[in-house]
Amino acid sequence: MANRKAALVMSVALIAVAGCAKKRPPVLPPAPGESTTAPGTGGETGGQVGTGALPGSAEDFRRSVRSDTVNFALDSYDIDPDARAILDTQAQWLTQYPNVRVTIEGHCDERGTREYNLALGDRRANSAKNYLVARGIDAGRITTISYGKERPQAVGSDEGAYAQNRRAVTVVIS
Structure with a gap:
């Protein structure tokens, strides 16, 4: 009797699993990076329209503004004229x-x-935020975070690397 019961349970389980088998769709979507239109026809491909980025996207931001990065002097969070020009385009x-x-x-x-670096990074991010707010951008649209020295852009222990790492980066949230 126990063998019959076990066989019945196994049969029911096999039928249930077979009913859940995934069927292949009649038309497969294109693989990542593949186009759904012929090259040069101007159709949408990979989140971009034609050769430009989707308006309002992170890619559009990086292409449209002078830079997404503002650099700072040593131990400073002051917005200099170059930073002002960058933030104005942003x-x-x-x-x-x-x-x-x-x-x-x-x-x-x-x-x-x-x-110290977490606090300085916070002051740099807020300095850039305050400049954008002063230019008319709603403060509620801007969040700040400090990474201190934890995410260097340039690896090295020389002034060139240090200068690249003293920065505030504006990132579009998708």
Whole structure:
């Protein structure tokens, strides 16, 4: 009797599993990076329209603004004239796309303690945020985060690497 019961349970389980088998769709979607239209026809491919980025996207932001990165002097979070020019182009783009939200990341070079660099990175991110807000961007659209020295852009212990790592980066939130 136990063998019959076990065989019955196994049969029911096999039937249930067979009923859940996934059937192949009649038309497969294109693999990542493949186009659904012939080259040069101007159709949509991979989130882009033609040769340009989708308007309001992170790629459009990077292509449209002077830079997504503002650099700072040693132990500083002051917005210099070059940073103002960069942030002005970001403010223009953000004004054009009022529903887009961004995060400004504050970064430092490897010198200093972890705590000091987290605080300095926070001041750098907020300095860039405050400039954008002063240019008319709603503060609710901008979040800030400090990574301190934890995410260097350039690896090295020389002034060239340090200068690249002292930055605030504006990232479009998808």
